[in-house]
Amino acid sequence: MTxxxxxxxxxxxxxxxxxxxxxxxxxxxxxxAGLYRLxxxxxxxxxxxxxxxxxxxxxxxxxxxxxxxxxxxxxxxxLEEGTIVYLLARPVPRWRIVLAKLSVSWLVVTVLVAVPIxxxxxxxxxGDPGVALAYAGSSVVAALEYTAVFMALSLVTSRALxxxxxxxxxxxxxxxxxxxxxxxxxxxxxxxAVAEWLDGGAVTAELAPGVALxxxxxxxxxxTLLAVHRLERVELRGETA
Amino acid sequence: xxxSPDLTGTIYDIGYQGYTGPRLGRRGAIGAIVGSGLxxxxxxxxxxxxxxxxxxxxxLAALPAGVAIGVRVLVGxxxxxxxxxxxxxxxxxxxxxxxxxxxxxxxxxxxxxxxxPLYFSRPISRIDYVVAKLVALSLGLxxxxxxxxxxxxxxxxxxxxxxxxxxxxxxxxxxxxxGNGAMHAVVLASIALAISxxxxxxxxxxxxxxxxFLVGSVVSGILQVxxxxxxNAAPFLNPLAVLDGTREWLxxxxxxxxxxxxxxxxxxxxxxxxxxxxxxxxxxLAVRYRGMxx
Numbered sequence: 317m318t319x320x321x322x323x324x325x326x327x328x329x330x331x332x333x334x335x336x337x338x339x340x341x342x343x344x345x346x347x348x349a350g351l352y353r354l355x356x357x358x359x360x361x362x363x364x365x366x367x368x369x370x371x372x373x374x375x376x377x378x379x380x381x382x383x384x385x386x387x388x389x390x391x392x393x394x395l396e397e398g399t400i401v402y403l404l405a406r407p408v409p410r411w412r413i414v415l416a417k418l419s420v421s422w423l424v425v426t427v428l429v430a431v432p433i434x435x436x437x438x439x440x441x442x443g444d445p446g447v448a449l450a451y452a453g454s455s456v457v458a459a460l461e462y463t464a465v466f467m468a469l470s471l472v473t474s475r476a477l478x479x480x481x482x483x484x485x486x487x488x489x490x491x492x493x494x495x496x497x498x499x500x501x502x503x504x505x506x507x508x509a510v511a512e513w514l515d516g517g518a519v520t521a522e523l524a525p526g527v528a529l530x531x532x533x534x535x536x537x538x539x540t541l542l543a544v545h546r547l548e549r550v551e552l553r554g555e556t557a
Numbered sequence: 558x559x560x561s562p563d564l565t566g567t568i569y570d571i572g573y574q575g576y577t578g579p580r581l582g583r584r585g586a587i588g589a590i591v592g593s594g595l596x597x598x599x600x601x602x603x604x605x606x607x608x609x610x611x612x613x614x615x616x617l618a619a620l621p622a623g624v625a626i627g628v629r630v631l632v633g634x635x636x637x638x639x640x641x642x643x644x645x646x647x648x649x650x651x652x653x654x655x656x657x658x659x660x661x662x663x664x665x666x667x668x669x670x671x672x673x674p675l676y677f678s679r680p681i682s683r684i685d686y687v688v689a690k691l692v693a694l695s696l697g698l699x700x701x702x703x704x705x706x707x708x709x710x711x712x713x714x715x716x717x718x719x720x721x722x723x724x725x726x727x728x729x730x731x732x733x734x735x736g737n738g739a740m741h742a743v744v745l746a747s748i749a750l751a752i753s754x755x756x757x758x759x760x761x762x763x764x765x766x767x768x769x770f771l772v773g774s775v776v777s778g779i780l781q782v783x784x785x786x787x788x789n790a791a792p793f794l795n796p797l798a799v800l801d802g803t804r805e806w807l808x809x810x811x812x813x814x815x816x817x818x819x820x821x822x823x824x825x826x827x828x829x830x831x832x833x834x835x836x837x838x839x840x841x842l843a844v845r846y847r848g849m850x851x
Contacts, residue, residue, distance in 0.1 A: 334761070341768070348776055355786055368779040377771050385764065477760035478658075481767055482610070485654060489771075 317408055318416055325420040328393065329386055335428075338382050342432030345373055349440035359443065366441040367519060370451035374433040375507045379458045380488060382428045384480040387466030390421040391547070392476050404552055411544045418467055418540060425459040450515035458507035461532050464539040465503070471546035499523060506532040586679045587689045594693025597662045599700075610658040611697075614651045618701040619708055621647060626712030641730050642810030644706055645741055649797045652745050653770035655701055656694070660749035661762035663690050669757065673849055683846040687750075691842075694746035695739075702745075703738030710734060733808035740807075741800055744831060747838035748796060754845045770796065781816045792816040793830055802827025 329335070352365055391414070394400040403413060430452045437448020469483075470476035492502035499505040499522050506528040513525030521528075581588075600607035625639045639647060667673050676686055710727055717723035749766050756762035777795035780787040792798035795816065802817040804810075806824035811817075817827065 337765075341772070344772065348779075352783070352787070357784055357787070361783060365779065365783050368782075372775050372779060373772070377768075377775050381764070381768055381771075475760070478763060481657070481760075481764055482654075485767060485771070490650060 317406060318412065321403070321408070321413065321416045322420050325390060325417055326424070329390060329421065329424050334385060334389075338385065338428050341378055341381065342428055345369065345378055345432045345436045346439060348373070349436035352440055362441040363444065363447065366437055366444075366447055369440060370433055370437050370448070371508060371511070371519070374429070374436070374451055375455060375458060375504055375511070376488075378432065379425075379429045379455050379507070380462055380484040380504070383425050383459055383462035384466050384477065384484060386421050386425050386428070387463040388470040388476040388480055390417045390463075390470075391467055391543070392470030392474075395470070395550075396474070400550070401552060404547075404550065410547045414467070414540065414544045414547055418464060418543070421463045421467065422460050425463050426456050429459055430455045446515055447519065450511045450519060453514045454507045454511035457510050457529075457532055458503055461503050461506065461536050461539075464536045464543070468539040468543040468546070471543050496522070500527065500531055501535075503532070503535070506535075583680045583685065586676075586681045587685050590676070590681075590686065590689035591693045591696070594663050594690055595697055598659050598694060598697030600662075607662075611655060614655040615700045615704075618648050618651050619705045622705040622709040622712065625709060626716065629713065629716050639709065640810070641706060641709070641734055641737075642804075642808075643812040643815075644709065645702060645737060645804070646797070646801050646812045646815050648701070648705070649801075651701060652698075652741070652797065653767055655698065656745050656749035657763045657766035657770070659697065660694055660746070660753040660766060661756065661759040663694055664750060664753050665756055665759045665762050668754075668849075683849065684843065687842045687846050691743075691746055691750060694750060695742040698742035698746055699738055702741040703734070706734045706738060733804075733810075736807060737804050740803065740831070744796070744800055744835060747835055747842075751838035751841040751845075754842055774798075777816050781819050785821065788816070789820045789822050792820050792822075792827070796834060799827055799830045799834065803831045 349366075349369060352362075352369075357365070391400070394403065404410070433455050434448050434452040437451055438445050441447060466476065466480050469480055473479055487498075488502055488504045492498050492505060505521065505523050508519065508521035509523040509525045509528030510532070512519040512521040513529075523531075596602055599611045621639050621644065625637075628638060667676070673686075677683070681689075710730065714720060714723040714727055748769070752765050752769060753762040756765055773795040774797065777791045777798055780791040780794070782788070792802055792815075798816045801812060801815050802822075802824060805812070805817060806828050
């Protein structure tokens with residue numbers, strides 16, 4: 317049953333035009349890196365450029381955008397289209413449904429963001445693939461945290477995509493960059509701290525990696541528990557089937 | 558089969574009448590679309606939740622003007638936080654949020670709920686529909702691109718002891734205020750409507766509009782600090798920077814932290830870029846609605 321669940325989730329997430337658009341967004345990161353190399357910039361500045369590209373575009377835009385679209389669609393589209401009923405009618409514990417959906421979405425988001433970030437990093441700065449690896453690794457952590465939050469969001473509100481986009485732009489983009497105290501609750505800052513930790517110094521982050529990892533864990537587990545709790549409260553009624 | 562005589566029905570006169578009132582015609586229909594579009598832009602007649610983003614951004618857009626006037630009244634001329642030149646660039650982050658939330662409200666559901674035939678059964682053409690929606694969103698955007706500057710203008714005049722003299726000093730800024738406000742509004746509305754018209758659902762339209770501005774500004778910001786050739790290309794990736802460059806070309810006044818001030822390109826190029834953006838957006842809209850029958 318779990319295998320089937322994983323299979324239908326994958327099919328639901330991938331067989332859409334929007335997946336193509338998300339792939340294009342990743343290609344864009346690589347494209348910017350490629351243009352930078354073609355422009356024959358001095359090697360000394362490549363590190364700064366790579367950090368800005370992977371940190372601001374990769375972790376700042378690509379990861380949240382992909383995660384908000386995939387994360388809210390994994391359970392949200394089933395809720396919206398009513399097909400969640402067939403899933404809930406099966407003798408599968410609901411926490412397992414949430415975990416299966418979350419793992420699959422995480423996998424999809426990771427493939428869509430970590431690969432372009434890794435490739436773009438290596439293209440932009442072939443001399444130091446460690447930076448690319450650090451950002452790609454931290455994007456895997458950020459993918460899980462974002463996906464868990466957006467999946468919980470899709471069970472809390474029916475307009476999860478809009479609310480999620482507003483959160484990405486307003487909280488992650490504006491508030492967390494202006495008010496230093498809110499950074500501990502910013503997934504983007506968690507990811508930057510993890511990148512710094514993985515790279516060992518070339519990346520500068522505002523948060524300590526330990527704090528960031530603990531906060532990322534708390535947020536992810538909390539969001540997953542909330543999602544399970546919300547899904548357990550969905551009631552099956554005769555007429556909805 | 559012959560009708561049996563005892564089953565004959567009766568036709569009642571229930572008073573159907575022809576419409577004898579004035580027919581407003583094409584102009585009336587366009588005006589109605591603009592009117593309802595403006596209401597939709599600000600969430601009027603809708604739930605409080607759909608008013609949060611439009612009114613929130615309008616208030617935030619005017620906030621710096623209020624602060625600047627307050628500082629001017631209390632402290633005087635000592636520091637100038639916002640001028641007419643840097644204001645729109647300063648509040649630029651609000652424009653994508655406003656248009657991403659409101660442009661889809663205007664066009665997406667007409668297609669999704671298949672009500673376009675109802676529009677086109679009236680004496681309007683496809684182009685009339687698009688123009689009316691564009692006008693509605695542009696007028697709505699003036700609340701962000703024009704109203705704060707008018708407030709700033711008014712505040713600067715009223716803060717002076719010699720009001721009449723102050724009007725004389727400040728009136729020269731009026732063409733730039735009006736021109737920039739209108740230009741920003743029309744260009745931003747065109748971009749957002751063109752993207753929204755291609756999306757099947759409002760949420761996806763909002764995501765696409767936001768993605769364009771986010772990616773544009775982030776990539777532009779990265780390239781800005783990467784040496785001359787990159788810095789020259791940077792402004793053209795960010796629609797807001799292109800608009801700022803066009804503003805500087807038309808009315809003068811450089812903004813310190815904008816990518817246009819780092820780049821070393823002739824200013825008319827920004828004007829060309831603005832026209833290209835407008836042309837592309839309008840072409841997308843024209844093609845999208847030309848064959849629209851559903």
